[in-house]
Amino acid sequence: DAKTTQPNSMESNEEEPVHLPCNHSTISGTDYIHWYRQLPSQGPEYVIHGLTSNVNNRMASLAIAEDRKSSTLILHRATLRDAAVYYCIPVGNTGKLIFGQGTTLQVKP
């Protein structure tokens, strides 16, 4: 399983963009990059995933480096509801989600 490195915590102001980085230098060529978030007292929630190209959905954008050794989750306008722990997870053929420690995002009003 590929290892990931994420900052322990980040802060953002409400209504500003947030860029959450993830380093996954040992990722294999067929691993997809998944992002999940976990709000307090809830189960993790799927955010976005991609393989090589940048991806957009209603929740966020995912920018994947050309060498695939890193990626960045972009929240375009942070809200208080976006305060959560964000996990970046490479997922391979086994389909197992192996969680790291994630990044705790604080959003200030």
Added chain:
Amino acid sequence: DVKVTQSSRYLVKRTGEKVFLECVQDMDHENMFWYRQDPGLGLRLIYFSYDVKMKEKGDIPEGYSVSREKKERFSLILESASTNQTSMYLCASNLQGALGGYTFGSGTRLTVV
């Protein structure tokens, strides 16, 4: 939207009891997973299943077993509950492995006394 339903939000059991944690998903997903989450240790994979009657050990299977008799239901079994199994237990399901998102239940907070 896919729903993953865990039968109990809170559960209190005695040491030595046999405990069943139930998880049901409503979207015909092939893959189902059980995790536990503890402060400082994060989410850890206990068992998973790719299909009915199939099971695979995750990273921490000791003290647990699973049952998948029907596609929509994946049960986690604690044969003889111990206090170190006090934890938040989370179930997840997924259709396409790495190609698709995973949906999690709300969790069961199990306390073993």
